[in-house]
Amino acid sequence: MVQPAVVREPLKFKPILQAKIWGGDGLYRVLGKGTADEKDLGESWELSDRDDNASVIAAGGFAGMNLRDLFSVHARDILGTQYSPTMARFPLLYKFIHAKDNLSVQVHPGENSELGESKTECWYILEAPGNAELILGIAGEGDRERVLTALRGKDCQSVLNRVPVKAGDMFFIPAGTVHAITAGLLLYEVQQNSDTTFRLYDWDRVDPSGKPRAMHIAEAEQVIDLRRHAKHKIAPLLIKRATHEEEYRVACRHFAVVKWSRVQGSVPLNNRGRFRVLTCVAGSFELGWETGAMAMGLGDTVLVPAACASPKLRETSAGASMLVSWLPVIGEEIRAPLKAAGYADEEIRDLGGLEGLD
Numbered sequence: 001m002v003q004p005a006v007v008r009e010p011l012k013f014k015p016i017l018q019a020k021i022w023g024g025d026g027l028y029r030v031l032g033k034g035t036a037d038e039k040d041l042g043e044s045w046e047l048s049d050r051d052d053n054a055s056v057i058a059a060g061g062f063a064g065m066n067l068r069d070l071f072s073v074h075a076r077d078i079l080g081t082q083y084s085p086t087m088a089r090f091p092l093l094y095k096f097i098h099a100k101d102n103l104s105v106q107v108h109p110g111e112n113s114e115l116g117e118s119k120t121e122c123w124y125i126l127e128a129p130g131n132a133e134l135i136l137g138i139a140g141e142g143d144r145e146r147v148l149t150a151l152r153g154k155d156c157q158s159v160l161n162r163v164p165v166k167a168g169d170m171f172f173i174p175a176g177t178v179h180a181i182t183a184g185l186l187l188y189e190v191q192q193n194s195d196t197t198f199r200l201y202d203w204d205r206v207d208p209s210g211k212p213r214a215m216h217i218a219e220a221e222q223v224i225d226l227r228r229h230a231k232h233k234i235a236p237l238l239i240k241r242a243t244h245e246e247e248y249r250v251a252c253r254h255f256a257v258v259k260w261s262r263v264q265g266s267v268p269l270n271n272r273g274r275f276r277v278l279t280c281v282a283g284s285f286e287l288g289w290e291t292g293a294m295a296m297g298l299g300d301t302v303l304v305p306a307a308c309a310s311p312k313l314r315e316t317s318a319g320a321s322m323l324v325s326w327l328p329v330i331g332e333e334i335r336a337p338l339k340a341a342g343y344a345d346e347e348i349r350d351l352g353g354l355e356g357l358d
Contacts, residue, residue: 005307007070007077010287010294011062012302013055016045021207024100026186030127031096031299043097046301047277049090049193059294067303080273080306082327091327092255094277094301095189096126103181104213105135105156105201108194109223110175116196116219118175121189122234122250122257124323125169126281129184134171136179136232137161137225147226151178152217156201163232170234170249170257172353176225177232188279190255190325198223231354239341243267244313248338249323251351256328260313261321269304269311269324272333276304276311276326283320288312296322330357 017027017034020042027033033044047067048055054068062070071090076083078090108119138147139161150159160178163171165185173179178200181187198216206212236247236259244267247259259281266288269276278287279301287294287302290309295316296302304311313322328334334357338348349356
């Protein structure tokens with residue numbers, strides 16, 4: 001017998017701030033994360049169900065409880081129609097990242113790898129300096145052995161693909177993609193719930209003790225995807241509704257991200273009995289539900305559980321925008337609305353990068 005829902009209110013968490021050798025002041029300067037004295041903040045984990053980094057609920061009836069403990073007991077309330085006893089953890093992890101310096105050139109394993117947890121991710125760019133680039137994938141000529149040889153040292157830069165980037169861009173990084181976030185970028189990351197990373201090159205950096213960070217060349221070479229393509233940057237597909245605009249920014253079987261803006265009045269989220277994660281990336285909103293409301297400003301992330309009744313958004317400052325993400329039912333929640341809006345199959349497919357939505 002299914003018990004009545006217990007977790008019925010949206011959940012906001014305390015950021016988990018992480019100092020990094022490549023971190024800077026962007027998380028505080030732009031988003032108000034941490035303090036002005038912290039000059040090396042690299043990451044702010046906004047929603048995490050990890051044993052070593054479990055997000056703690058900041059307010060409400062579950063204040064002080066962490067997501068790991070809450071999900072282990074009330075996963076059905078959170079996941080709704082997508083609940084399965086085999087889903088032992090909340091499936092996604094959310095971060096803000098600021099890079100004062102380049103991050104390492106790295107790669108993550110894919111599904112069913114014996115080397116670690118699969119990590120497919122996407123990045124929404126909040127701030128970028130002039131002429132900014134991302135390292136995404138492989139460029140140039142050469143067979144597998146030549147490329148792998150280059151990737152083992154400084155010569156890696158001769159085979160790395162560089163992609164121009166500006167604020168508002170969305171990039172899709174499937175597991176196996178060689179990548180690096182570069183200096184000056186501030187971004188929002190949605191990813192599979194994983195923390196497995198294999199480094200290929202770290203710009204000859206050393207840690208405070210003078211030692212270089214560990215590299216993982218052998219592991220990286222086993223999981224790397226060396227296909228060359230130009231489908232890292234995802235073109236948005238816009239649907240103009242009577243009450244708001246929805247930009248479909250990325251979609252795959254692991255997550256979908258849709259940007260809401262120009263919200264007029266109080267607009268239902270229409271979550272179809274499934275969870276939604278909301279992150280405010282401009283301006284401010286009020287998130288309401290059947291029994292309450294909360295303010296959301298720039299940089300705030302909130303988990304709306306499936307059991308939350310009548311969630312709705314109201315814009316409280318002009319020019320506000322919200323990223324809405326979830327674990328999608330591709331046919332019903334991605335293909336169907338976009339086809340109805342007149343988009344072609346190929347345009348919709350490209351929301352999933354090289355592999356598409358299949």
